[in-house]
Amino acid sequence: MAFAPSSTPDPSPNTVNAQATATRKSADESGRLTGTQSIERALLLLREIAAHNRTGSRLLDLATRTSLQRPTVHRMLKCLAHEGMVQQDPDTHRYYLGSMAFELGLTAAPRFNLREIAHPGMVRIAEATGDTVFLTQRSGLDAVCIDRHEGTFPIKTFTLDIGMRRPLGVGTGSLAIVAALPEEEIQTIINSNQPRYEEYGVAGGTLLTQAKKAQKLGYSIREAPTLAGVRSVGHSIKNQSGVPFAALSVSTISSRMTEKRVLEIAQLLKNEARLIERQLNNGM
Amino acid sequence: MAFAPSSTPDPSPNTVNAQATATRKSADESGRLTGTQSIERALLLLREIAAHNRTGSRLLDLATRTSLQRPTVHRMLKCLAHEGMVQQDPDTHRYYLGSMAFELGLTAAPRFNLREIAHPGMVRIAEATGDTVFLTQRSGLDAVCIDRHEGTFPIKTFTLDIGMRRPLGVGTGSLAIVAALPEEEIQTIINSNQPRYEEYGVAGGTLLTQAKKAQKLGYSIREAPTLAGVRSVGHSIKNQSGVPFAALSVSTISSRMTEKRVLEIAQLLKNEARLIERQLNNGM
DNA sequence: ATTTTTCGTCCATTTTACGGACATAGCATG
DNA sequence: CATGCTATGTCCGTAAAATGGACGAAAAAT
Numbered sequence: 117m118a119f120a121p122s123s124t125p126d127p128s129p130n131t132v133n134a135q136a137t138a139t140r141k142s143a144d145e146s147g148r149l150t151g152t153q154s155i156e157r158a159l160l161l162l163r164e165i166a167a168h169n170r171t172g173s174r175l176l177d178l179a180t181r182t183s184l185q186r187p188t189v190h191r192m193l194k195c196l197a198h199e200g201m202v203q204q205d206p207d208t209h210r211y212y213l214g215s216m217a218f219e220l221g222l223t224a225a226p227r228f229n230l231r232e233i234a235h236p237g238m239v240r241i242a243e244a245t246g247d248t249v250f251l252t253q254r255s256g257l258d259a260v261c262i263d264r265h266e267g268t269f270p271i272k273t274f275t276l277d278i279g280m281r282r283p284l285g286v287g288t289g290s291l292a293i294v295a296a297l298p299e300e301e302i303q304t305i306i307n308s309n310q311p312r313y314e315e316y317g318v319a320g321g322t323l324l325t326q327a328k329k330a331q332k333l334g335y336s337i338r339e340a341p342t343l344a345g346v347r348s349v350g351h352s353i354k355n356q357s358g359v360p361f362a363a364l365s366v367s368t369i370s371s372r373m374t375e376k377r378v379l380e381i382a383q384l385l386k387n388e389a390r391l392i393e394r395q396l397n398n399g400m
Numbered sequence: 401m402a403f404a405p406s407s408t409p410d411p412s413p414n415t416v417n418a419q420a421t422a423t424r425k426s427a428d429e430s431g432r433l434t435g436t437q438s439i440e441r442a443l444l445l446l447r448e449i450a451a452h453n454r455t456g457s458r459l460l461d462l463a464t465r466t467s468l469q470r471p472t473v474h475r476m477l478k479c480l481a482h483e484g485m486v487q488q489d490p491d492t493h494r495y496y497l498g499s500m501a502f503e504l505g506l507t508a509a510p511r512f513n514l515r516e517i518a519h520p521g522m523v524r525i526a527e528a529t530g531d532t533v534f535l536t537q538r539s540g541l542d543a544v545c546i547d548r549h550e551g552t553f554p555i556k557t558f559t560l561d562i563g564m565r566r567p568l569g570v571g572t573g574s575l576a577i578v579a580a581l582p583e584e585e586i587q588t589i590i591n592s593n594q595p596r597y598e599e600y601g602v603a604g605g606t607l608l609t610q611a612k613k614a615q616k617l618g619y620s621i622r623e624a625p626t627l628a629g630v631r632s633v634g635h636s637i638k639n640q641s642g643v644p645f646a647a648l649s650v651s652t653i654s655s656r657m658t659e660k661r662v663l664e665i666a667q668l669l670k671n672e673a674r675l676i677e678r679q680l681n682n683g684m
Numbered sequence: 685a686t687t688t689t690t691c692g693t694c695c696a697t698t699t700t701a702c703g704g705a706c707a708t709a710g711c712a713t714g
Numbered sequence: 715c716a717t718g719c720t721a722t723g724t725c726c727g728t729a730a731a732a733t734g735g736a737c738g739a740a741a742a743a744t
Contacts, residue, residue, distance in 0.1 A: 151732055152479035154701065155442045159483045159500075166507040175722060185703050190723065195436035199443045203511075209710095209722065213508035216443075221505005223450040224497035227487075266561070277550075278562050435701050438732065460690060469734050474692065493691070493741095 157184060158192050165202055165211055172210030230353075230362055231263045233395050237388035238265040238364070244384060247368035250276055252289030252350075254361045257308055258282060259290035262362075273346045273367050283309040285323050286316045288338045288348035289363035294323075295330035296352040296360035302327055335382040336363075339370065347373035351385035356397050364389055441468060442476050449486055449495055456494030514637075514646055515547045517679050521672035522549040522648070528668060531652040534560055536573030536634075538645045541592055542566060543574035546646075557630045557651050567593040569607050570600045572622045572632035573647035578607075579614035580636040580644035586611055619666040620647075623654065631657035635669035640681050648673055 164181050165173050175193070179186045193211055196202040200216035226232045230253060238249045246269040253262045261276045276287065284305050285294045294302055302324065310320045330336040336350040350365035364385045373381075448465050449457050459477065463470045477495055480486040484500035510516045514537060522533045530553035537546045545560045560571065568589050569578045578586055586608065594604045614620040614634075624630040634649035648669045657665075 151475045152438075153731060154436075154438045155476060155479045156483065158439045158442065159480075159485060162504060163500075166504055169507050169511075176720085186722085187703055187705095187724080188701080191435045191701080192439060194723090195439045196443075199440070201443060212511060213504060215508075215512055216447075217504045218508040218512040219505070220446060220450055220497060220501045221503070221508065223453045224499075224502040224505065227453075227496060228499055228502040437700060458690080459692090470691085471693080471734055471736095472732080475732080478692090 154192070157182070157188070158196065160184075161189065161192055161196070162201065162213070162217070166213055166217075169213050172205060172208065172212050174210055178211065227395075230392075230396075234263065234353075234362075234364070234388075234392050235265075237391055238263065241265075241364070241366060241384055241388055242267040245366055245368075245381060247366050247372070248272060250287075250289055250365045250367065252276075252287060252293070252363045252365065254284065254290075254293050255281065257284055257305060259284050259287060259293060259363075261287075261289075267368075269368065269372070271369055273369055276367075282316060283312045285309065285327070286313070286318055287365070288336050288350040288367065289365035290350075291323075291326060291330060291338060292336035292350035292352040292363040292365065293360045295327040295336055296354065333382070335385060336365075337378060337382075345370050347378075349373075349378055349381045349385065351382065351389045353389045353392055353396075355393075364392075438476070441466070441472070442480065444468075445473065445476055445480070446485065446497070446501070450497055450501075453497050456489060456492065456496050458494055462495065511679075514676075514680075518547065518637075518646075518648070518672075518676050519549075521675055522547065525549075525648070525650060525665075525668055525672055526551040529650055529652075529665060531650050531656070532556060534571075534573055534649045534651065536571060536577070536647045536649065538568065538574075538577050539565065541568055541589060543568050543571060543577060543647075545571075545573075551652075553652065553656070555653055557624075557653060560651075566600060567596045569593065569611070570597070570602055571649070572620050572634040572651065573649035574634075575607075575610060575614060575622060576620035576634035576636040576647040576649065577644045579611040579620055580638065617666070619669060620649075621662060621666075624651075629654050631662075633657075633662055633665045633669065635666065635673045637673045637676055637680075639677075648676075 160182050161178060161184075164178055168177075173181075175186065175190055178184075178193070179189045182189065193202060193204070197204050197211075197214065200214045202217070203212050203214040204210065205212070231251065234251050238251060241249045242265045246267040248267055249265045250261055251263040252259045254260075258281045260281045261278055264276065264278055266272065282290065284290055294305060297305070306320050306323055313320050313323070326336070326338065334351075336352075337348070339347055346367060347370045348365055348367040350363050352360040353362040353364065354360045366381050366385065444466050445462060445468075448462055452461075457465075459470065459474055462468075462477070463473045466473065477486060477488070481488050481495075481498065484498045486501070487496045487498040488494070489496065515535065518535050522535060525533045526549045530551040532551055533549045534545055535547040536543045538544075542565045544565045545562055548560065548562055550556065566574065568574055578589060581589070590604050590607055597604045597607070610620070610622065618635075620634040620636075622632055624632065630651060631654045632649055632651040634647050636644040637646040637648065638644045650665050650669065
């Protein structure tokens with residue numbers, strides 16, 4: 117499979133057995149699998165339903181969008197609904213993903229969900245440092261704090277709440293993401309977010325400088341602009357393609373954050389980020 | 401087919417139309433669907449893989465557990481893997497749920513995930529009261545805080561962190577869940593958790609009294625045992641079968657929690673809990 | 685090196701799924 | 715409230731898709 121062989125369909129003349137002229141292998145000429153047509157179609161349907169899960173999909177639209185016959189789609193949907201993979205609103209007749217889809221997702225999450233993958237590492241960092249660790253994920257021009265793990269040190273700095281969304285570049289984890297992006301994208305982001313930075317006490321001008329510094333160091337570092345006496349260190353997490361999309365960061369009071377300790381923490385973050393990336397990369 | 405193959409291959413006698421004697425309807429005698437065998441089998445496989453997703457499944461085990469032929473299972477898995485629904489570890493050959501399963505789950509979540517369903521209501525409560533709202537979910541003999549939404553009132557009480565897990569009955573939301581359970585289960589829970597209550601400053605004895613009070617009132621209420629001056633109100637959320645499995649609660653400083661206000665908040669919680677239950681019930 | 689177990693593939697057979705045609709429900713419009 | 719119009723749901727003869735017995739290859743165990 118995968119490469120495209122001879123285009124001749126081999127018309128196989130002298131027909132004793134009327135049926136099945138074409139040779140059947142595990143994949144046909146175009147590299148498509150055989151013996152799994154209906155499963156492929158069912159998955160195609162699921163993807164199509166997922167793509168419109170907010171509004172729901174009507175039978176006819178699904179048939180059109182998948183280029184399948186209406187009866188075929190209907191029969192498959194009935195089965196998928198029966199098994200809970202999809203759900204049909206009894207009033208509108210529209211189809212949505214069902215509870216089984218949700219439950220499979222929950223089961224699969226530990227191998228794909230950044231938060232779950234990162235969790236053990238965050239615990240290790242919090243235990244090693246005693247300070248609070250944050251996991252930040254990029255979301256368009258923003259960064260969202262998707263997890264936090266508190267260390268044992270009794271004095272806690274102002275902590276980023278889970279779910280909090282701020283313009284890219286504002287937080288230290290966020291800054292690590294920005295710094296790891298290609299030059300021109302950094303500029304675009306800073307320009308786009310310019311008007312929003314003020315209210316977070318960040319000057320767009322200094323941001324580029326900070327990003328360059330982070331690039332040189334290999335980690336981001338910053339005194340919290342709004343809170344004096346708080347210092348944070350961050351490190352980016354990259355996806356399969358090398359694009360930074362998340363970051364780990366540690367935040368604590370400046371007196372605990374000596375230069376030496378900054379280096380230690382940066383190393384710790386780097387190691388854990390690598391570990392996470394490895395799991396994301398092969399998915400295995 | 402599907403049932404044990406009679407060894408006679410049935411040489412198909414007087415062959416005008418060799419095929420199909422049995423009448424075919426959309427469901428056969430036993431009520432099972434027709435025209436969807438392979439989809440049913442594929443979903444069966446997915447369920448089986450999900451059930452062993454921690455360890456992964458070997459081809460032969462899947463064949464055994466699903467009572468399907470190995471070649472059939474293999475062919476289907478190849479397709480499912482091709483589409484990303486499952487993933488095969490290249491070293492061990494074991495099968496796991498794939499990224500598509502995770503992504504479908506994410507898409508389906510807004511209609512099934514308690515946190516997502518409850519979110520709008522929590523925002524409404526926080527806006528109406530100005531205080532912090534908590535969403536608690538039962539997990540065995542514990543309760544876990546799965547979401548929190550802060551109100552605008554500047555003085556915040558000690559807040560339960562997201563992800564925090566405590567013995568059932570310790571928090572006010574937790575207490576609401578316990579109170580809504582059947583009498584004998586309450587006893588069992590209190591007995592089982594007895595040794596753990598101490599460290600949370602809750603006496604197992606008073607807990608039963610508090611639960612009875614909550615049953616009478618229709619909502620749970622408590623002065624935080626460890627923090628003087630904090631008062632909370634909670635209301636249970638029940639699933640389709642009427643079993644309480646989660647709760648909403650509001651917590652604030654006692655001076656804000658007058659008797660009159662307790663009633664208002666209790667009503668608010670009750671209404672939002674009802675709304676959430678309705679969405680859970682029909683799933684639509 | 686040899687046996688045993690498991691994975692992967694082939695291909696003739698026939699059962700399964702397909703889809704044209706029809707039936708029925710919902711919903712505007714004349 | 716018929717009347718067309720559009721949508722969902724179902725039937726069933728046919729053909730193509732999926733099945734599974736058999737075999738080969740690759741690991742794993744002995």
